[in-house]
Amino acid sequence: MPLPPDHPDRPKFVSRAAKVPLKAIVNLGACTGCEVCIQVCPIPGCIDKFGEDPSNFGVFVNYDVCIGCRLCAKDCPWDTIRMVPTPSVAGHQTSLDSQPNHEHAVFQRPELVPEEIRTFVEKLPFTDPTAAPLFNKQNPQVPNLMGPK
Ligand code: SF4
Numbered sequence: 351m352p353l354p355p356d357h358p359d360r361p362k363f364v365s366r367a368a369k370v371p372l373k374a375i376v377n378l379g380a381c382t383g384c385e386v387c388i389q390v391c392p393i394p395g396c397i398d399k400f401g402e403d404p405s406n407f408g409v410f411v412n413y414d415v416c417i418g419c420r421l422c423a424k425d426c427p428w429d430t431i432r433m434v435p436t437p438s439v440a441g442h443q444t445s446l447d448s449q450p451n452h453e454h455a456v457f458q459r460p461e462l463v464p465e466e467i468r469t470f471v472e473k474l475p476f477t478d479p480t481a482a483p484l485f486n487k488q489n490p491q492v493p494n495l496m497g498p499k
Pocket residue numbers: 376380381382383384385386387388408409425426427428429430431
C-alpha cells in the first residue's frame with residue numbers, strides 16, 4: 351500500500367517524487383512476484399504486492415512516491431520493469447493504471463484492485479476512431495513493456 355498519509359517521511363518523498371523525470375512500470379504479465387524489487391527500492395511503501403493472497407499476482411508501483419531511481423529496473427531478475435518518462439504516466443496513480451491491457455488475473459479481483467483502476471482502459475472512448483491513436487501517443491510506455499531497456 352502507499353505510505354500512510356500520516357507517515358512522517360511521506361511529505362519528503364512525495365515532494366521529491368513530483369519532480370523526477372522517470373517512473374517505473376512493472377509488466378504484470380511477466381512479473382513472478384519474487385519481491386526483489388521491493389527489497390531494493392529505497393522508498394518504503396513504493397512497490398507493493400496485492401495483499402497477503404497466496405496466489406501470485408505480482409507487484410505494482412505507487413507513482414506518488416516513486417523517485418525514479420532505477421534500482422528496481424536494474425535488479426529485477428526477470429527483466430520485468432521499465433523506466434518511462436513521467437509525463438507518459440501523468441494522471442496514473444500506480445503502475446496498474448499503466449498496464450497495456452487489463453487481461454491479467456488480478457483485474458478480475460475487485461477486492462484487490464479498485465474499480466477506478468479496473469475500468470481505466472474500458473472507460474477510454476475507443477469507439478471513437480481517433481481515440482486509440484491518441485491513447486497510444488499519450489502512453490509511449492506501452493510498447494516499452496516488451497522492448498529493450
Ligand atoms: S523483481 Fe521483477 S519479477 Fe520480482 S516482483 Fe519485482 S517486478 Fe516482479
